[in-house]
Amino acid sequence: MPTQAHINMPAEPVRQTGMLRPALTVFVGLSIVTGLLYPGVVTGIARTLFPHQAAGSLIVQNGRTIGSELIGQPFSDPKYFWGRLSATAPMPYYGAASVGSNLGPANPALTDAAKARIDALRAADPDNQAPVPVDLVTASGSGLDPQISPAAARYQAARVARVRGLPVERVESLIAANTEAPALGVLGEPGVNVLKLNLALDAAK
Template sequence: MSRRGAGQLGTAVRALVVMTLLLGVAYPLLVTAIAQLAMPGRADGSLVERDGRVVGSSLVGQSFAGDPAYFWSRPSAAGGGYDPQASGASNLGLDDPALVDAVRERRRQVAAANGSRPGDVAPDALLASGSGLDPHVSPAYAEQQVARVARARGLDVEVVRRLVRAHTEGRTWGVLGEPRVDVLALDLALDAVGERSTDAAD
């Protein structure tokens, strides 16, 4: 290799090392430090703890389907369901037989569980979100589940309905998106009501 070629190679290697240290080490550490100082909860994944145990994240939904005592989330097509490493939609077209059959079955199950007419089932009970990780449901879908949850827990319907209202978030900045209900926070609040009832009985 010529002296000139060796010089160019040395310059390239030095540039690689410097850029790796700057952009691969220093920059990520700086951004992480700023995030930890400015918003530690979000930087760590917005984890939700109950009695010292992590029970979920306020950013990632989870399935409660099948348990009548809990509000159910919307369906998820992310991996096996709510898998943050496989975030995404089903990518099935509206006339795809697989999606049509899935929607039909979801409509049947949700209507039967909540005692509602199949035609009245809220759309977000039937279709997954684009990310497959949505932790919220619409107020309409939450309302359709109120009677079932109240019955399963032995609570007055109005008590459950008040909890739904307390965990309903408005539009972001008052204009973006739609009102939504935080399913995990709502279900944890229901558990807390049950614990208070048990304590009172004791």
């Protein structure tokens, strides 16, 4: 009678168990480092060294938050400077829906939006026949841009001065005071924060 051969069972389940344990260990370790430790350290450093920026660069007056330096607000009253158009929905400068219009230069909708803004600017200041700066009639890529160019601010200076009964020189000095230099002195172009400029106007005597 032939001798029964020994049958060796495959060791695959043992191998799989041995591979699963280090994979789970690495997963848990990386989750703790990248999901808890790193964000916690970076947030702590930011709040210590840059508390204003880390809190959203909020503008607070009389104990009330009225906006952020980083997000524009819609202005249409002639006594205020107007910012860029915003393509966000369902309302302009909606932070939860940051988006550009994605309209090409040949798109009639872009032309219509620009024409409507030009008509509004002309109606608010009929005597101003200067060319309208392009950033006053187009939306930014984010739809939240809080700044306009110094040229766009100067274009509106006469209107704002007339409506408020202020000397044009006074308004232009406020524009200069609220013009921000490019980041690190070389990145980007100078810009005027519209919300901060309008707040300075409200405080002007």
